Amino acid sequence: MTATLRDRLVSVRSKNAGPFTVTFDLFFPDAAAFDDAVAAKIVTPERVAELYGLSPAQVLVFNFAPASAIKVSIPRAVPGGGPGDSDVAGGQQFAPLLSLPA
């Protein structure tokens, strides 16, 4: 089995940031694990874009040391709760990130 991002995380949050954006917070167990993940460039706009069928310019990635977390924000496929939506609060859209090779 290839190691994945999931193996490195202790917690994940996935929420809407307003009706047009969904944001993922990926929490690492401590500062060392966070620093390792950042240095290894596991989460980049390019990799996220490929996973979700977006262009890298649509993906925001922030390294957030105070919470040993990486934040990823992407546009929602459709506005929250509108026609064609399948995840009104954006709660499950993080799952593909877990399989990023790490």
Next chain:
Amino acid sequence: MTPDDASISFLSIGSVGTGFLESSLERGLALNPAFIGADAGSVDGGPNALAGVAPGWPEINFYRDLSILIKGAVTAGIPLLVGSCATSGRDWGVDWFADMARRAAKEFGLSFNLAKIYAEIEPDLVVERLEAGRLHALEPAPAYQAADIRRSTRIVGVMGAEPFLAALEQGADVVLAGRATDTAIFAAIPLSRGFDPGLSWHAAKIAECGSSCAEPRRRLDVLHVEIGQDSFVVQPLNDGIRCTPFSVAAHQLHEVADPYTMVEPGWITDLRNVSYEPASDRAVRVSGAKAEPAPYTVKLEGVERVGAQRMFMCSVRDPTILENLDGWVGGIQGDIRSRCEELLGPGGYERCTVTTRIYGRNGTMGEREPIKSFEGHEAFLVVDVIADDDATCEAATSVIWYAFMHAKSPGWRGGTTVAWPFPQSIHKLGDVFRFNVHHVIEVDDPLETFRIELEEVQA
């Protein structure tokens, strides 16, 4: 401006409608806070609250929290600021909360000055700003031209700190506001008393969801916040949870696209150099935010009606269907189209938008599901149909449901009937809406688009 007092403290409950412990509020009030703030809004539940379909919670949930907050604040002689009444902050929600406030006054024998702040904006004003080049898109934004604006079912402006302060200056004890930024509720009074704007806005951000910035995660409860000259300290009022530098920092990520920049009406706050340190085993001291004045804009939230919607669900256990789900769904499209035309005339089916979600495959992620193959011994389908009018929707949904029910199985000479769990197979969902704006307008004055009404509420 430097503050007259060395510090100011306040209480935040998590969200009106989701509850908090009355014992925690009483503990907080014993600490002599300057005010209580409470957010009641969210767009997370989708467009229905703003559209007028239904608020996020029933009256019994809202009244329990609101009445206890009014009793606590009025008895202590401190202001209560409530933002985004009834989930969406539409005018109806402010009036509904005001009814509950009057009821609480009777129940507890309290008299107070009540301010209602209305946030709805007429489409004409938004069109005027568009034409004047004073409407600006945020990222990512839908197209928003005059026709889109006029198609809106309802538009609210999201207020900053100033309308709350104006209501207090007019003598309000209890402020029930329409749509407001979560943070304006908590930043308004510290800003007006001269506390550092960076600390005031950042403290408000951490406070917005009450004890959500504490751990372990339990039900939301009351948070105590004290802003001083160069830092602020937060702690929950329930012994079972505590704030840690991690839990508080993690809240800075909550429901924002960018954790380092906070944009609020008239202010932009830089959070890049913030530090979180333990102030005790359950309190955290936060410092380092820097706020600068910015051009004053008001963000818009708006919804438009898309059509009438019905849905049905069914499940499949037949392995021959599961081996070729796309072939099975594709095989009935011709029958659906021709039968819709029989009932609705030429183009009847094309007047509908049909969304088929196949759970077990990509029901949750839709087109964004990276795993394209299907594995499993059953699948669950949720199909919804939207048409301009409900009569068309009703006819088309009945046709589509019947076609799925008896669709030919790719692996058999005939078909198998799908399973559905309830005798009422088709569910009318009513009008369906979408958020249609992610823009700000420039305003001449922070109060320009908000209307404040004061009333004396008697016991």
